[in-house]
Amino acid sequence: MSRVVNAMKRNNKKSTFILQLTAMVDMFTIIIVFLLKSYSTSAVNITPQKGLDLPMSSSYTSPVEGVKVVVSKMGIFVQDRQVITFENGKILNRDIASEDSDFISDLFKALNNEAEKARAIAEKNEEYKFDGKIIMQADKELPYGVLKKVMYTASMAGYADLKMATLSME
């Protein structure tokens, strides 16, 4: 064994050595190609969060710009800001208007703010038009009863063009 070490010492006179990076560069090249393939500039971004599992659909239409409403098991989020908190996946009675069982007051306020902002921009900028598009990302296990309330409130706030975000089966 010591003979081998001595021979190696004799052969390798230099005290520095060159690191073999070829394999690592190969690996990085493969990773970059894979990442480039899945690079996205999509209008809708999903922020992974607890209680949001989108359903799968055979639809292949690319997402469009619109107000992002997330309905997860935790609550309702408008443009990533939580406006309603759920308890056991259900809307609390205090969040529902007493005179209308499908009307969620805080959600209406948040959406109405967004609509007013959009209308104010549309007044100043002729190229921009308020089209009332809403992109709903909802958890697949949520009952239609909850979604119906969200849709109803959204339509009251002027958002009648509903787009449902789903995961592609590809």
Next chain:
Amino acid sequence: MAFKRNKIRFKSGSDEESTYDLDLSPMLALMVTLIPIMLLATVFVKVTIIESALPQVVQKAIEEDRNNKNKKISIQLNMKKNKSFYLNISKGKRSRKSIKISSRGGQWDLNRLHTQLVTIKQKYPRTFRIDLVPAESVSYEDIVKVIDEARGTKSEDPKLYIRDKESNKRVETTVMFPDIIFSNVVGG
């Protein structure tokens, strides 16, 4: 001549190493910078929305159907709590046909629903709208599955045609009912 000279040099041993190591460190540095940037903008799940881009003739027929205020035919699809479907077809205000599709093994019978919808579409090719009425307890996933079944034909389905009013030509289409309206959202 030059070749000869090189040959001599190799033989004499003046140029012992004919191979050399490429300095890959700058390339590695570049990749280490690129990978985090790309990781930030990479999607591992692809999001789509439920809508459809269509050929002109079909698109025109859909627009006509959308703008038609006095619809003669309206199709209503009820999704019940017990996982059965009720398809109601109204022709004007008078006649009304109702088809019940019971659950199969405690699950929605999506295949039978699809077959029924294809039959209805063959009968009424210029109708593109379905009024969906799900019960409050129906899950969002089941609604999306039903929309998928209603939106288009599958490869094993019979071919669907739409006649262009101007040229009187038949155009093949895979589109069935792209307009899904939740008709019980307001006042349901």
